[in-house]
Amino acid sequence: MSLRLEDLVVSVENRKIIDIENFHVEKGEVHLLFGPNGAGKSTLLRAIIGLPTYTIERGRIIFNGVDITNKKPYERALMGIAFSYQNPPPLHAKFSYIAKLMTRKYNSRLDYISDLNLDNLIERKLHDGFSGGESKRAELATILLQKPKLALLDEPDSGVDIDSMELIANAINRLIEMKSTVLMVTHTGFIAFKIKKIDRASVMVNGRIVYTGEFEEVYDLIMKEGYRGFTYE
Numbered sequence: 001m002s003l004r005l006e007d008l009v010v011s012v013e014n015r016k017i018i019d020i021e022n023f024h025v026e027k028g029e030v031h032l033l034f035g036p037n038g039a040g041k042s043t044l045l046r047a048i049i050g051l052p053t054y055t056i057e058r059g060r061i062i063f064n065g066v067d068i069t070n071k072k073p074y075e076r077a078l079m080g081i082a083f084s085y086q087n088p089p090p091l092h093a094k095f096s097y098i099a100k101l102m103t104r105k106y107n108s109r110l111d112y113i114s115d116l117n118l119d120n121l122i123e124r125k126l127h128d129g130f131s132g133g134e135s136k137r138a139e140l141a142t143i144l145l146q147k148p149k150l151a152l153l154d155e156p157d158s159g160v161d162i163d164s165m166e167l168i169a170n171a172i173n174r175l176i177e178m179k180s181t182v183l184m185v186t187h188t189g190f191i192a193f194k195i196k197k198i199d200r201a202s203v204m205v206n207g208r209i210v211y212t213g214e215f216e217e218v219y220d221l222i223m224k225e226g227y228r229g230f231t232y233e
Helices: 041-049 072-079 097-108 112-116 132-146 161-175 190-194 213-225
Strands: 003-010 015-025 030-034 056-061 081-084 150-154 181-185 200-205 208-214
Touching: 003 081, 015 041, 030 112, 030 213, 041 056, 041 072, 041 081, 041 181, 056 208, 072 081, 081 132, 112 132, 132 150, 132 161, 150 208, 161 181, 161 190, 190 200, 190 213, 200 213, 208 213
Parallel strands: 030 181, 030 200, 081 150, 150 181
Antiparallel strands: 003 015, 003 056, 200 208
C-alpha cells in the first residue's frame, strides 16, 4: 500500500487534534476525506507531509513501506509526496522560475501551465495577488510538475468558480493518468463527479476516522444524514 497510519496522535501547540488507530490508502487509489469544519482534515495532511508545527506524539506514518514519521518535509518530497495548501501562501519568486526548476528536476512539462489557463500569471510572483481560483489552479500545476507518487490535496475545490472547478478536476484526472495515489480533503465532494475515478472515502470527526467505505456509499450517507450521522464509538 502507498500510505499507512498506525496509532497516530498529532498535536498542535500541546493540543491533541488527531487520534487515528489505523488508516491506509492503497497504491494508485483516489481516496476522499470528508468531515465537518474543524474535524482535523487539514491537520492530518500537514502531519503527513511533516510541517514542523504539527507534532507527532505517538504512532507511525508509513509511505511505500518506509517509516517517514521523523523525516523532514523535504525528505518526504524527495520520496515523491506532494502537498497542496488550501490557502497557498504567496512566494517571493516568479511562477515561471519555480515552474522551470520543477520541469528540470522532475523531467515534466510546462504545458500543464497552459492546460490550467495560467499563462497570464506565469511572470508574476507565485500566489501573490492571485484570486482563489487562480491560486488553486497554480497549486495543482506545481503538483503536476512534480509527478508525485502521493498527492495530498487540501480542499482544491473550495471557493472556486465553475470554470476553475472544471480545470481543477482535469488536473486531478491527469494525476490519475500518472498513476499517482491521491488523498484529497473535501467538504462537499461536488468535484468528485468530475473525476474519472474515486475508489474510497472516509469521514473524519473530532480528529478520528469514523467511517470508511466505497465513495458512493459514503457520499449518500453524508447527503442523507449530514455529518451528525457519524459518531466515534
